[in-house]
Amino acid sequence: MSTEAPAAPDPGAPWPGPFVRYDLVKELVAALGVVALLAIVLTVLFSSPDDSPTTIQSWAQAAPSDFVATSVTELAGTSEIAEYGPPYNHTPDATQKIGPLDLQSAAGVRIPIDTATDFVLEPLRTIAGAPRLQLAIRAYESAPPALQETWTGAYEAGLERARYPRGEAIVLPAGHYGPVAPMMAALLGLAQSGGLDGNLLSEDRRFYQTDYTKPLLFLSGGEYFEERAEGQHLLGTQWGMMNETGSYPGQVWLWLYTFWYQVEPFLESPNADALVFALMGLLSLAFICIPFIPGLRGLPRHLRLYRVIWRDHYRDVEGGS
Amino acid sequence: MSGKGDGGVSAAERQMWTTWVRERAVSSLPPEKLLPDRQPSYVSSWIYVFGVATIAALVVVVVSGMVLGLGGPTWWHTDSLGRFFNGIHLWGVEIFFFAMVVHLWGKFFMGAWRGGRGRTWVTGAIVFLVAIGAAFTGYLSQQNFDSQWIASEGKDGLNSVGIGAFFNVANFGQMYTFHVILLPLAVVALVVWHVLLVRRHGVVPPYPARAAAAPAAVPPAEGGAQ
Numbered sequence: 260m261s262t263e264a265p266a267a268p269d270p271g272a273p274w275p276g277p278f279v280r281y282d283l284v285k286e287l288v289a290a291l292g293v294v295a296l297l298a299i300v301l302t303v304l305f306s307s308p309d310d311s312p313t314t315i316q317s318w319a320q321a322a323p324s325d326f327v328a329t330s331v332t333e334l335a336g337t338s339e340i341a342e343y344g345p346p347y348n349h350t351p352d353a354t355q356k357i358g359p360l361d362l363q364s365a366a367g368v369r370i371p372i373d374t375a376t377d378f379v380l381e382p383l384r385t386i387a388g389a390p391r392l393q394l395a396i397r398a399y400e401s402a403p404p405a406l407q408e409t410w411t412g413a414y415e416a417g418l419e420r421a422r423y424p425r426g427e428a429i430v431l432p433a434g435h436y437g438p439v440a441p442m443m444a445a446l447l448g449l450a451q452s453g454g455l456d457g458n459l460l461s462e463d464r465r466f467y468q469t470d471y472t473k474p475l476l477f478l479s480g481g482e483y484f485e486e487r488a489e490g491q492h493l494l495g496t497q498w499g500m501m502n503e504t505g506s507y508p509g510q511v512w513l514w515l516y517t518f519w520y521q522v523e524p525f526l527e528s529p530n531a532d533a534l535v536f537a538l539m540g541l542l543s544l545a546f547i548c549i550p551f552i553p554g555l556r557g558l559p560r561h562l563r564l565y566r567v568i569w570r571d572h573y574r575d576v577e578g579g580s
Numbered sequence: 581m582s583g584k585g586d587g588g589v590s591a592a593e594r595q596m597w598t599t600w601v602r603e604r605a606v607s608s609l610p611p612e613k614l615l616p617d618r619q620p621s622y623v624s625s626w627i628y629v630f631g632v633a634t635i636a637a638l639v640v641v642v643v644s645g646m647v648l649g650l651g652g653p654t655w656w657h658t659d660s661l662g663r664f665f666n667g668i669h670l671w672g673v674e675i676f677f678f679a680m681v682v683h684l685w686g687k688f689f690m691g692a693w694r695g696g697r698g699r700t701w702v703t704g705a706i707v708f709l710v711a712i713g714a715a716f717t718g719y720l721s722q723q724n725f726d727s728q729w730i731a732s733e734g735k736d737g738l739n740s741v742g743i744g745a746f747f748n749v750a751n752f753g754q755m756y757t758f759h760v761i762l763l764p765l766a767v768v769a770l771v772v773w774h775v776l777l778v779r780r781h782g783v784v785p786p787y788p789a790r791a792a793a794a795p796a797a798v799p800p801a802e803g804g805a806q
Contacts, residue, residue: 279618312728500734510715530740549693560691560787
């Protein structure tokens with residue numbers, strides 16, 4: 260039985276063996292042709308996915324009850340975004356941590372969002388020719404927080420028995436909703452007309468807009484948005500980050516990142532995002548530094564798959580053994 | 581010619597930055613090393629195809645992306661030609677990552693960092709990670725439901741470690757700039773650096789052959805040019 264050569268040739272020294280002709284440029288041109296042709300064939304056969312985006316208007320029209328239920332939590336300050344913490348707002352104990360390390364708080368509130376003001380009150384103020392609505396807004400804003408909470412709580416309870424005739428209006432059972440009822444009815448009307456989409460983009464009164472933070476955060480609070488994602492197998496529990504709409508391959512290279520969300524301790528951890536990010540950061544660093552990590556850098560020699568890769572070479576030098 | 585030393589370069593010329601850069605570049609990578617027409621005999625495996633296929637796919641991705649850029653970010657939603665080039669861009673990216681992952685696994689099993697080639701591995705690994713960022717911002721720039729959902733999900737991971745405060749996935753303008761300028765530039769620059777390192781240090785040789793045949797594997801040293 261043969262053994263490894265005791266004195267390994269220096270892999271950094273010039274190759275002492277024979278050389279063969281090798282046309283690098285021709286190889287690159289040929290590869291370019293093959294890859295371009297393959298991409299064209301795949302495009303002709305499968306094209307690319309393009310599911311139209313959800314708008315505030317399409318949400319309010321398709322699921323008015325979900326829209327109103329979400330909106331009242333934004334007004335009450337009890338929605339997921341209202342209680343998110345940095346970078347959107349200062350909510351105590353809302354941040355994720357890596358052990359004692361709270362990077363989320365350290366970065367600060369750099370994208371301030373006040374859901375009541377930004378998602379509800381400011382858009383309602385732009386509705387012209389509605390003096391009773393403006394009175395309702397002022398009544399809500401001037402009320403003490405406890406009374407505001409009473410109104411929004413009663414309204415949320417009333418929504419469970421609400422009706423939406425033809426999907427265009429809210430009919431609630433009798434209750435003490437205060438100004439919240441006319442405000443929500445007006446917000447639903449504004450959303451269904453398409454006005455709220457533009458309103459959320461242009462609150463800072465600029466003409467050109469490229470920042471969709473406010474409408475996207477508002478949308479993400481509703482069940483409608485999530486149900487649509489679930490139908491496209493995009494949820495986190497469905498390995499969503501690496502999937503694409505339809506049956507197309509998505510970002511499959513994110514499989515390891517997505518994998519951690521499917522297993523304990525990350526699955527149920529309140530710090531799952533931060534912990535997975537930290538773990539992937541460490542693994543990425545190890546991946547980059549493989550040549551300098553004892554044990555790992557020597558692993559390929561023991562795995563011996565190199566003998567498959569260079570089988571022609573070994574057949575030549577070992578005489579076909 | 582008076583005042584000229586070896587190589588026809590005067591003392592004054594040697595002090596020029598341009599001369600210094602040229603001489604460093606040529607001595608590090610002489611033309612026959614930069615574009616060799618011969619390779620060691622062991623460079624005859626299917627695995628070598630995937631490195632060049634990765635570069636070819638990158639060219640397809642960059643060119644199709646430039647065409648898409650000419651029409652602007654909404655063009656491909658409304659025009660069949662734009663949709664066609666978006667398809668090439670998408671499938672080019674899928675081929676790019678497939679080829680790069682096979683290339684990386686191949687290089688791992690070959691122990692391709694041996695012989696002072698550590699930086700070659702490091703630059704290749706960083707290309708992979710930066711390319712993931714380039715693709716991620718591309719998915720965010722699609723302006724369809726997929727990009728909405730990816731932004732909605734992706735923000736939580738980035739916010740949890742403080743990155744989201746500076747890199748806002750819901751800010752289309754910021755993501756688009758990263759996707760069409762900053763990250764492609766980084767990927768291309770790193771790929772160029774990686775390829776130059778490969779050319780400078782040569783292709784890693786095989787692990788030693790078995791002892792019984794070792795003499796045949798180590799011919800006289802005169803033939804080396806790498």
